[in-house]
Amino acid sequence: MIPSQKPDLRVRFCGIELRNPIIAASGTFGYGMEFEDILALDKIGAFVTKGLSKEPMPGNPPPRLIETAAGMLNAIGLQNVGVQAFVENKLPAIQRLPCPAIANVFGSSIEDYCAVIHALNAAEGIAAYELNASCPNTHSGGMVFGTDATTLYELVLRAKSVARRPLIVKLSPNVTSIAIMARAAAEAGADAISLINTFLGISIDANTRRPRLANVTGGLSGPAIKPMALRMVYQAARAVSIPILGMGGITTTEDAIEFMLAGATAVQVGTASYADPRAVERIANGLQPWCSRHHIEKISSLTRGLNMNAE
Template sequence: MRDRKFCVDIGGVDLKNPVMTASGTFGYGREFDELIDLNQLGGIIVKGLSLLPSPGNPPPRIIETPCGMLNAIGLENIGIEAFVNEKLSFLKNFSTPIFINIYGKTVDEYADLASRIDELDDVAGLEVNISCPNVKAGGIAFGVGCDAAAEVVESVRKRTSKPLMVKLSPNVTDIVEIAKSVEGAGADSISLINTITGMMIDIAKRRPVLANITGGLSGPAIKPVALRMVWQVAREVKIPVIGIGGIMNAEDAIAFLIAGATAVQVGTANFVNPRATIDIIEGIDSFMAKENLDQVGDLIGSIRI
């Protein structure tokens, strides 16, 4: 692995390989420390953090679906200060870049989080989750409108010089126009996709299975949608794109790289196989050896249409 070039630059952060963990599926890193060597990962993206702790939604809030899972965790988290005091000191022992995924219910909340994170030397960058309900707009997610998405990114950009990855919602009509607006607002990279809104019904009770009624679908079921969106966006923006959605093995990850992703994030697969990220890194390496590729860049955007 060492003699082939595996490193990628995702908008100001160098990763030793293109495989990261997806927010909300890898805790705050420590949960996986006994299972895998965290130094081997390309990047760690921690569970989404808000300014204050949040209990999330009431249960039931997670259910398995055919080829995936539906979750309505509701962005439960310990809040930025507890993360800094209790979790960051552990994570900084590793050579792997750490990204903090943030969300807010107002633009000011996003901006205040960015200011706080800007002070943290051990954090490589931010991932801005714009799939969060905008309180001022009656709960419509920031990420479904170009103006609201751009407003969040501009306000965060003003408050930090750290690299900004902006994570897009797939629950939109035109993903390319949202991608272009966050690029114009100062994003250094774009990650996609977040979960797709869905629901399940218990027919005996005639009730939704999740207490929240709807939830976010993830896992293999969403991979074709994610691949399509990554391909569409990567052709239209100049900044690096990070592919997410149903990546369960190296073949899935390679497909995203071929579609134009510079790196990938692994989410639901971590629940099925805690070693999924390591298996994927090794599998990409084997594929490159078999295909006689010297660097991972030879795969990126190599789709033949």
């Protein structure tokens, strides 16, 4: 690389071009505009909205967030304004933001998922859909969509037939084989997959003998899950050829690079924004110097670039 030349940080997946591969993760970045005065949104790749459902949801009773060793347990309960209020009240402001928005979608039945996608299809200002498959399927006795390959396949197939935008399928880590789930999503027509969502966990207060979360169980995120997330991205990358958005515990630029080497085209940053609300921008700002230091001309060349040779 000519010393004065800046590394090319752009990445492309399912027809979307991002200025860099750092995306703010769903549920940790509101509806995007809440962060407008906190960080420079024109420095990040994109953001994913809080999960959107057909009807508004109040979420779970408190306490809903508990800090754990190197992480956090949350049981927010998918609180959101509902897709209609999102389109009417949030989307006009989102359209003015200087980075692409990805809409995170969920439901408790396939019909609900499709209804949300249908409502979003007609609206402007969304780059892609991210399907959160970590919800209990009320029609199948509460089985989580993302933990059964057949159910996931059916959900993705139907969602893809409705979606007029690229469909990213977000996988749950609470499975025996992430490769099987990645393949089910890809075979059903997913344009990309994102992983991982949170790990199911519990926090108990020994003194009171009570669970710390009102919901008892919650989703574990943050640095505590990074090695498992990296392993799952690596395994998914060997199972499918569609693009992968990797996440789970990313707090530094180097963490983001590690996920790209394991197989990710771009990455998402979630819990880190709780400790440092400017984390997404900070991580993105570190890419240019990191690439220059390592003589990387195009950051996209790092994807699946894990060196398996012994030293």
